[in-house]
Amino acid sequence: MTTPNGGPAVAVEGLSKRYGDLEAVKGIGFDVPPGEVFGFLGPNGAGKTTTIGMLCTLVRPTGGAARVAGHDIVAERDEVRRNIGLVFQDPTLDAYLTAEQNLRFHGELYGLPKDVMNERIALVLDMVDLTDRKDGKVETFSGGMKRRLEIARGLLHSPRVLFLDEPTVGLDPQTRSAIWGYINQLKDTEDITIFLTTHYMEEAEYCDRIAIIDHGEIVVLDTPEKLKASVGKDRVQIVTGDDEAAIAALKDRFGIDAGVHEGAVTFAVSSGEEFVPRLFSELGVAIRSVHVARPSLDDVFLNYAGTTIRDAEGGSNEWARRMMRR
Numbered sequence: 380m381t382t383p384n385g386g387p388a389v390a391v392e393g394l395s396k397r398y399g400d401l402e403a404v405k406g407i408g409f410d411v412p413p414g415e416v417f418g419f420l421g422p423n424g425a426g427k428t429t430t431i432g433m434l435c436t437l438v439r440p441t442g443g444a445a446r447v448a449g450h451d452i453v454a455e456r457d458e459v460r461r462n463i464g465l466v467f468q469d470p471t472l473d474a475y476l477t478a479e480q481n482l483r484f485h486g487e488l489y490g491l492p493k494d495v496m497n498e499r500i501a502l503v504l505d506m507v508d509l510t511d512r513k514d515g516k517v518e519t520f521s522g523g524m525k526r527r528l529e530i531a532r533g534l535l536h537s538p539r540v541l542f543l544d545e546p547t548v549g550l551d552p553q554t555r556s557a558i559w560g561y562i563n564q565l566k567d568t569e570d571i572t573i574f575l576t577t578h579y580m581e582e583a584e585y586c587d588r589i590a591i592i593d594h595g596e597i598v599v600l601d602t603p604e605k606l607k608a609s610v611g612k613d614r615v616q617i618v619t620g621d622d623e624a625a626i627a628a629l630k631d632r633f634g635i636d637a638g639v640h641e642g643a644v645t646f647a648v649s650s651g652e653e654f655v656p657r658l659f660s661e662l663g664v665a666i667r668s669v670h671v672a673r674p675s676l677d678d679v680f681l682n683y684a685g686t687t688i689r690d691a692e693g694g695s696n697e698w699a700r701r702m703m704r705r
């Protein structure tokens with residue numbers, strides 16, 4: 380896909396949004412090239428929905444600028460709207476209409492020509508595996524089917540950029556993985572850029588690049604692989620005969636802060652596999668088993684935002700915060 384000016388599918392510069400005293404989005408900037416699956420990641424209240432709302436022309440920015448599919452989000456609202464598809468957290472399907480009627484209604488709103496309409500409806504229904512249920516009323520659909528239909532509807536008018544706000548929130552793992560199957564398939568079958576928000580770290584792995592937003596600011600932006608490599612620390616978990624003694628010995632002999640997590644003494648070191656032999660020879664406490672894990676995107680978030688995404692949402696993971704900050 381190319382935009383009219385041959386530039387990025389989404390270009391954001393110094394974009395901000397203030398609600399009274401609260402600056403929800405603080406002058407963020409980034410580009411999304413055509414064809415990318417771009418993930419916008421952050422805890423509740425970080426500013427994800429506000430940003431997506433501005434890019435979709437539903438929320439008016441208080442500062443900065445952005446272009447979507449080559450069009451300015453403030454000066455060219457209609458052009459932006461024509462070129463985007465939206466799937467938001469709150470369902471907006473008509474429950475008393477059938478799946479096909481919902482799509483047809485949307486196609487008419489977008490002025491899809493009649494000859495194209497039937498073909499597009501058949502294509503998007505097939506894409507989300509709802510062809511068999513096209514005559515079923517939406518009120519009889521499961522949560523996952525409704526979300527799939529919303530995605531189909533978002534795609535009906537062949538948008539150049541598809542915005543998905545938390546596309547899998549509240550769905551069971553099986554349906555979540557099916558939705559990701561459709562998103563990946565889209566990359567191959569449609570000429571489209573996908574911009575999605577999520578607070579599921581494991582899902583961010585599927586994105587080509589991710590930006591982590593926290594308190595209205597982008598703290599880091601890169602591919603999942605590069606972000607994980609940048610953390611540079613492995614997570615080591617050991618099951619010991621005496622956790623307290625092990626924690627004291629780790630501090631004493633190696634200067635490492637450890638804590639007990641999930642029933643194991645847990646800490647972070649730069650090269651876990653090389654450290655393990657030293658652990659056995661120098662710790663002086665019996666070790667029953669060792670587990671070494673490469674950094675996950677959870678660790679990435681912890682490293683850059685100084686908290687885990689779960690902590691930011693009210694959980695407790697103080698041990699990890701301490702370790703990764705070192």
Ligand SMILES: Nc1ncnc2c1ncn2[C@@H]1O[C@H](COP(=O)(O)OP(=O)(O)OP(=O)(O)O)[C@@H](O)[C@H]1O
Binds near residue numbers: 398421
């Ligand atoms: N219309 C509004 N009026 C006032 N404050 C708002 C409004 N919309 C959002 N906010 C505030 O702006 C901040 C960012 O909210 P936003 O919904 O963008 O976050 P989010 O990252 O999408 O969170 P979530 O994952 O919960 O959807 C929050 O502090 C929120 O309370």
